[in-house]
Each structure stands twice: as C-alpha cells, then as structure tokens.
Amino acid sequence: MTKKKCRVSELFLYGAIYLCAAVSIVLLAYIIIYVLQKGLKSITPTFLTTVSSARKGTVGIAGNIVNTILIILVTMLFATPIGIGAAIYLNEYAKPGKLVSAIEFATETLSGIPSIIFGLFGMMFFGETLGLGYSILTGSLTLILMVLPLITRNTQEALKTVPDGYRNGAIGLGAGKWYMIRTILIPSAMPGIITGVILAIGRIVGESAALLFTAGSAKLLPKSFLGIFDKIFQSGGTLTIQLYLSATSEGDFDSAFGIAVVLLVIVFAINLITKKLTRRFDVTRNSN
Amino acid sequence: MKKVKESIAKYIFLIAGIVAIISVLAITLYMFLKGAPALFQVGAPQLLFGTVWKPTAAEPHYGIFYIILSSVVGTLCSVLIGVPIGLLTAVFLTDLTNSSPLGRTVSKILSSAVELLAAIPSVIYGLIGLMVLNPLMYKLEKHFFTGSETHQFTGGANMLSAIIVLAIMILPTVINISASSIRAVSQSLRSASLALGATKLQTIFRVVIPAARSGIMTGVVLGIGRALGEAMAINMVAGGAVNLPLPFNSVRFLTTQLVSEMSYASGLHRQVLFTVGLVLYIFILSINLILTRLRKKGEKAND
Numbered sequence: 001m002t003k004k005k006c007r008v009s010e011l012f013l014y015g016a017i018y019l020c021a022a023v024s025i026v027l028l029a030y031i032i033i034y035v036l037q038k039g040l041k042s043i044t045p046t047f048l049t050t051v052s053s054a055r056k057g058t059v060g061i062a063g064n065i066v067n068t069i070l071i072i073l074v075t076m077l078f079a080t081p082i083g084i085g086a087a088i089y090l091n092e093y094a095k096p097g098k099l100v101s102a103i104e105f106a107t108e109t110l111s112g113i114p115s116i117i118f119g120l121f122g123m124m125f126f127g128e129t130l131g132l133g134y135s136i137l138t139g140s141l142t143l144i145l146m147v148l149p150l151i152t153r154n155t156q157e158a159l160k161t162v163p164d165g166y167r168n169g170a171i172g173l174g175a176g177k178w179y180m181i182r183t184i185l186i187p188s189a190m191p192g193i194i195t196g197v198i199l200a201i202g203r204i205v206g207e208s209a210a211l212l213f214t215a216g217s218a219k220l221l222p223k224s225f226l227g228i229f230d231k232i233f234q235s236g237g238t239l240t241i242q243l244y245l246s247a248t249s250e251g252d253f254d255s256a257f258g259i260a261v262v263l264l265v266i267v268f269a270i271n272l273i274t275k276k277l278t279r280r281f282d283v284t285r286n287s288n
Numbered sequence: 289m290k291k292v293k294e295s296i297a298k299y300i301f302l303i304a305g306i307v308a309i310i311s312v313l314a315i316t317l318y319m320f321l322k323g324a325p326a327l328f329q330v331g332a333p334q335l336l337f338g339t340v341w342k343p344t345a346a347e348p349h350y351g352i353f354y355i356i357l358s359s360v361v362g363t364l365c366s367v368l369i370g371v372p373i374g375l376l377t378a379v380f381l382t383d384l385t386n387s388s389p390l391g392r393t394v395s396k397i398l399s400s401a402v403e404l405l406a407a408i409p410s411v412i413y414g415l416i417g418l419m420v421l422n423p424l425m426y427k428l429e430k431h432f433f434t435g436s437e438t439h440q441f442t443g444g445a446n447m448l449s450a451i452i453v454l455a456i457m458i459l460p461t462v463i464n465i466s467a468s469s470i471r472a473v474s475q476s477l478r479s480a481s482l483a484l485g486a487t488k489l490q491t492i493f494r495v496v497i498p499a500a501r502s503g504i505m506t507g508v509v510l511g512i513g514r515a516l517g518e519a520m521a522i523n524m525v526a527g528g529a530v531n532l533p534l535p536f537n538s539v540r541f542l543t544t545q546l547v548s549e550m551s552y553a554s555g556l557h558r559q560v561l562f563t564v565g566l567v568l569y570i571f572i573l574s575i576n577l578i579l580t581r582l583r584k585k586g587e588k589a590n591d
Contacts, residue, residue, distance in 0.1 A: 010489050017384065020376035021398060024463070027456060028401045031408065031416060038419075085304025093298055094305070105580065106308040112576045113315065113569075114517020116543045120550075120565045121315045124322055145311045152308070176290055178297035206409030209519040209543070213550055243411045244520060247418060260412050267407040275403075 035260045042258025051221050059255045061262070063219035066228075067136060067236035071215060072204050074140035074232060075147065080197055082144070083151025088181060090152075091159040111149035115210040118146050123213040134235040139215025146210060147200035154199065158192020159185060195277045202270040205263065208240035217241050239263055316569075323566025326350070326559035335563060341530040341540075343549070343557040350560045352545070354530050356567060359542040361533040362447060362522070363515040366454035370515075371508055373455075374462030375497075377402075381463070382470045383478075383492050406460035414524030417453045418445075422525060425449050429536050442538040445527035450539065453521050458511035465510060469503020469586075470496060502586045509582060513575045516568070519543035542568040 042059075050060035086103065094100045122142025132138040162185055170180040186193070216235030219242060222228045237245070239259050247256040327335060330350050338351020381398060385391035426444030433439040473496050481491040497504065519541075527538025528548055540548070545564050553561050 010487060013489050013493075017376045017380050020373045021380035023373055024377060024405060024459060025398060025401045027459075028405050031405075031412070034416060034420070035412065082304045082307050085301045086308060089301035089305035093301055099305075102309055103305045106312040108580065109312050109573075109576050110308055112513055112579065113572060114513070114519070114543065116517065116519040116546055117315070117319070117565060117569055117572065120546060120562070121318055123550075124318055124562075125314065145315075148308060148311070176294050178294050181297070202407060206407070208409065208411050209547065212520075212547065240409050240411045240520075243409075243415065244524070247411075247415050248524060253415075253419065256415055260415055263409050263412060267409065268404060271404060271407050275400075 032264065035257060035264055038253075039257030039259075039261035042254045043261055047255075047258055048262075051219060059252065061219070061239065061242060061255070061259060063221045064237055064239045064242045064259075065262075066221055066231075067215070067219070068205060068238040070136050070228065070231060070236065071140050071143065071211070071238060072201055074136060075143040075204055076197060076200065078140070079144045079147050079151055079200060083148050083196065083200075084155050084186075084193060086148070086152045087155035087159060088185070091156055092177070092181060092185070107149045107152055110145060111153075113146075115146060115207055118142050119210040119213045121145075122210065127214060132233070134214065134216030136215055136232045136234065136236045139211045139236075139238075140232075142210050142214045143204055143207065146207070147203055150200045150203060151193075151196040154196025155189060155193050158189035158195075161192070162188045191277050191280055195274050198270055198274050198277070202267055202274075205238075205266050205270070206240060207238075208244055211238055211241055212244075215241070217245055316573075319562075319566050319569045322559070322562040323569075324563070326556065326563045329556060330560065335560065336567075343553070343560065348557070350556070352560070352564055352567070354532055355540050355542055355545050355564065358447070358531075358533040358539040359516060359568070359571075362450055362454060362526075362539070362541060363512055365451045366458060366515045367508065367512055369451065370455040370458045370511060371462055374459050374507070374511075375466050375504065377459075377463045378466035378470055379492055379497075381467045383488070383496065402460050402463050405456075406464075410457065410518060410521040411524070413453055413457055414521035417449055417521065417525035421449045421452060425536075433536065439536070440529075440538070442527050442529075442536065445525060445538055446536050447526065447533050447539045448535045450522040450526035450541070453525055454515045454518060457518060457521065458514050461514055462507045462511045465507030466500070466504045469500040469506070472503065473499045502582055506579065506582045506586065509575060509579050513572060513579075516571055516575070517543060519547050523547045542571075 046058050047060055048065070049062050050058060051063045052059045052061075086107070090100060090103060094103075119142065122138055122145075126132050126138040126141045127134065132141075166184050166188060167180060170184050171177070175183070215237065217237035218235040219237055222231040239262060243256050243259040243263070246252045246259065335350055335352060336356070337353045338349060339353050340349035340351045341355070342349045377398070381395050385395035385398075422444035424444065425446055425448055426442075428448075429439075429441065429444060429446070433441070477495055477499055478491055481495040482488070486494065522541060523544040526541065526544060528540055528544065529538040530540045530545075531537040533539050542564055546561060546568075549557070550561055
C-alpha cells in the first residue's frame with residue numbers, strides 16, 4: 001500500500017518536472033512565432049532603409065540601425081582594450097593580494113549592477129558633470145562600464161587555458177614578457193576574447209534602460225559620411241529605445257513588432273556565432 | 289630600452305585593471321552624493337515611509353514606501369514562481385536526460401532554448417507582456433471585480449502581469465546556475481544513493497539537490513538581483529500608479545519610477561528620484577555582498 005502511494009507521488013513529481021522543462025521551450029516558441037506573426041508584415045525595404053517621415057506618412061528605422069551600430073563601435077573601441085588589459089594584468093602580472101581581490105570584487109560588482117543604475121550614473125556623470133548631454137558618446141561611455149566585466153571574464157578564462165609551457169617556452173627563448181603576451185598569449189586566447197566581444201555586442205544590442213537617459217531617442221540619419229563623427233556628439237536612439245517608444249508613447253505597435261523581428265534576428269545570430277566559437281575553442285583546448 | 293617597454297606595458301595593464309575599481313567607486317560616490325540630499329530635505333522617515341506620492345502637486349508629497357514595497361513584493365513573488373520552475377527544469381536537464389541518446393538531444397535543444405530566452409532583449413518581453421498578458425489580466429480583473437465600488441480598473445496593467453514577466457525573465461539565470469551546480473555534484477554520491485535502494489527521484493531530491501545547495505542559492509540570489517533591477521519590461525506591463533502592491537493594482541517599482549519620471553522631473557522631485565536610485569543601489573549592493581559570501585562558501589565546500 002505504501003509502495004503504491006510512493007509511486008503515485010513519484011509520477012506526480014515526474015509530471016511536474018516534464019511540465020517545467022516544457023515551459024522554456026513553449027515560451028521561446030511562442031515568443032518567436034508571435035513576434036514573427038505580428039512583425040513580419042512591417043519589414044519592408046522602406047522600413048529598413050529610410051527614416052520615419054510625417055510628410056510621406058512612412059515609418060523607417062534606418063536612423064536607429066545606424067545609431068545602434070555607432071554605439072556598438074564606440075563602446076567596443078574603448079571596452080575591448082580595457083577589458084583585455086585588465087584580464088592580462090590579473091592573469092599574467094598581478095600576484096595574489098589585496099589589489100587583485102579588489103579588482104575582482106569590482107568586476108563582480110559591476111556585472112551585478114542593473115542597467116538602470118548605469119543609466120542614472122551615465123546621465124549624471126558623463127551627461128551632466130562632463131557636459132556631454134544626451135549623445136551617442138554619453139551612451140557609449142556608460143555602456144563601457146556595463147560590458148567591461150563580460151570582456152574581462154571571457155579573456156581571463158581564455159588566458160587560463162593557455163598552457164604554461166607556452167609562457168615558459170617563450171621566456172626561456174629570451175622573449176620579454178610584453179613580447180610573449182603580444183605574440184603568444186593574445187593569439188592563443190583569441191577565440192575566447194572574440195567570444196567576449198560578441199557577447200558584449202549582444203548585450204549592447206538588447207540594452208535599453210542604460211541608454212534611455214544617456215543616448216536619448218533621436219532617429220535622424222547623419223547627413224553625410226563625415227556627419228557620422230558629429231553624430232557621435234548628438235542624441236541617437238537605438239533599436240530597443242525606438243521599440244519602447246513605439247510601443248508606449250507613440251502607440252505604433254506594427255513598427256514595434258517590426259523592430260522586435262529585427263532585434264530577434266540579430267540576437268539569435270549573435271548567439272549562433274558565439275556557440276560556434278566556443279565549440280571551436282573547446283576543441284583547441286581539448287587537443288592541448 | 290627593452291626594460292622601459294616592459295615596465296610601460298606593465299603599467300598600462302595595471303591601469304586597465306584599475307578601471308573597474310574606479311568605476312565602482314565613482315558609481316557608488318555619485319549615487320550617494322546625488323541621492324542623499326533629498327533624504328535630509330524631505331526627511332528620511334517621511335521620504336522612505338511616506339505613502340503619498342504627489343511630486344508635482346502645489347503641496348508636494350514625496351513618499352516612496354509603496355514603491356519600495358512593490359519592488360520587494362514583486363521580486364519575491366517572481367522568485368517564488370521562477371525558482372521552482374527553474375530548478376525542476378535544471379533537474380530535467382542534468383539527471384533525467386543523460387541516460388539515452390534521445391534524452392541527450394532533448395537536453396541539448398532545451399539548453400539552446402534557455403540560452404535564446406536569456407538573449408531576448410527586455411523590451412521584447414515588455415512588448416509581448418503588453419499585448420498578450422495585459423488583455424488576459426483584464427479579463428480576470430473584470431471577472432473578479434465587476435460591481436466592485438472601490439476597485440480602480442487597470443486594463444490589466446498590474447502587479448500580476450509584472451510578476452509573471454519577471455518570473456519568465458529570471459528563468460534562464462536560475463536554470464543555468466542550478467544546472468551547473470547540480471552537474472558538479474559527484475557521480476559517486478548518486479551511485480551510493482541508488483545502490484542503497486533509493487529511486488532516481490529520491491536520489492535527486494534527497495541527495496543531489498541538498499549537495500548542490502550553495503550553487504542553487506547563488507542562482508536564486510542572482511535571480512533576485514535580476515528581478516530587482518529589471519526596468520523596461522515591467523515598466524511596459526505594470527501600469528504605473530503608485531499603489532499598494534496588490535495583485536490587481538497598477539503599481540510602480542523602484543526601477544520603473546526612474547524610467548517614467550526622470551525625463552521631466554526637476555528640482556526636489558528630481559533629487560528624490562536620485563534617492564530612489566540610491567535605495568535600489570543599496571539593495572543591489574547587499575545582494576552582491578550575499579553573493580560573494582555564497583561563492584566563498586561554495587569554494588570552501590569544493591576544497
């Protein structure tokens with residue numbers, strides 16, 4: 001009798017486990033299908049390549065696409081060297097001690113701070129104290145702090161997998177430490193570094209709260225190629241910001257879902273690339 | 289010459305390392321410098337425990353108690369929903385699918401799905417919540433409150449919608465961290481339990497999960513941090529009136545308070561918003577401290 005009771009409760013538990021496991025898959029499938037169903041019809045050449053025009057009555061997100069790319073470029077231009085440099089310092093130069101634990105604790109803390117706080121700080125410090133206002137530069141400087149831990153951690157992981165024999169071999173042959181880092185370590189750790197960079201780009205593409213009060217929401221295209229450099233000092237809303245505005249204050253849900261389709265395609269592509277890279281990375285690591 | 293180059297390189301790397309420390313110090317300093325003044329101008333008790341939020345009235349009231357309460361209640365409820373689902377999913381991923389090729393394929397597909405869920409931008413969660421969840425909640429609301437004199441109808445933009453969106457958004461974090469800590473439990477523990485006659489499920493729930501406790505706790509705390517800090521998605525589904533955090537009330541969280549009012553606030557109102565940011569920051573710092581403690585514990589347990 002007790003045995004049977006036990007079986008029933010086990011069956012119930014198995015049911016619960018399978019149900020919970022199904023939740024994630026069903027959710028993902030539902031989100032993808034729903035967004036595609038609502039948003040695909042908005043994806044037209046005009047939508048992707050022009051700027052919204054009240055006169056013609058058309059909606060376009062080209063300006064937001066350019067802003068997103070600009071923010072990615074400016075952010076990564078600074079964040080990549082700083083993140084890699086920090087990882088190299090932690091792994092190759094520093095001896096375990098207070099400074100190392102402080103850097104590691106700070107990196108940990110940075111990765112736990114929510115994006116709205118970064119946005120608030122960016123607005124106060126870069127926007128107001130440094131006088132950069134609402135601009136792509138303010139947004140990018142804010143995002144550097146946000147993606148730094150991602151790059152540092154991934155680079156560190158990659159550096160840890162480079163065998164010590166490489167280091168000793170290079171030093172033993174008379175190479176300086178800097179030369180060894182430049183010619184041996186960084187190339188060996190490249191797949192890990194690139195993974196970190198791509199993950200950071202994915203984070204930037206999906207970011208909204210940190211940009212709302214730093215980069216603003218303007219959606220005009222730069223007037224010329226050189227205008228891009230001016231644009232960096234001007235307000236520029238990314239795709240996510242435009243999605244948020246379309247769905248709330250503008251009430252234009254068709255465009256919102258159109259942007260959602262574009263965003264999903266980008267983040268899924270990024271996911272695919274990082275997966276491929278980490279797999280390659282694992283192979284090289286296992287062969288060592 | 290070579291020596292000079294070497295030491296220059298070393299100092300450049302050192303500076304890159306220190307950037308993280310400077311950033312955290314600068315953020316902390318700014319949050320306190322900007323957030324503290326309003327505490328004195330309005331008075332800390334009135335500000336933190338006041339329940340009336342009328343920042344633009346002729347006689348302004350700045351009470352953020354309901355906002356703090358909403359954040360705490362919303363976060364806890366979403367964790368209560370998200371953690372069991374996440375933990376059971378992790379169990380499925382690690383211990384129920386590793387015995388057959390089909391199981392391993394299912395497990396791989398599920399892991400990819402979880403990864404993709406984590407990659408979806410929060411505004412998309414907000415958009416779908418707005419279009420799907422809110423109408424659903426409105427139906428429920430009409431069902432419960434038709435004829436009620438006191439209930440203010442929200443059109444479905446309420447606490448419940450926000451909790452559901454948050455629970456979904458913390459799912460990948462909880463699943464990933466729990467799964468990796470369950471995987472780290474040594475196989476011999478499982479074998480010993482099975483050999484003593486325990487069933488597979490008894491082994492999982494009585495042996496494996498207790499052994500993975502500290503890792504699972506890390507996942508839970510990370511989930512709490514994520515839920516507490518989420519802004520855009522819940523700003524789109526939670527309504528936005530400052531209210532007691534009841535399921536069918538339109539509510540405001542610490543984060544959504546900043547998103548919705550920062551753009552037009554000025555003077556003391558703006559300073560109070562900075563205080564809201566400070567309160568959020570202090571919550572997050574405490575969570576980070578708990579996390580470091582947990583990680584240290586985990587490292588000790590592994591040694």
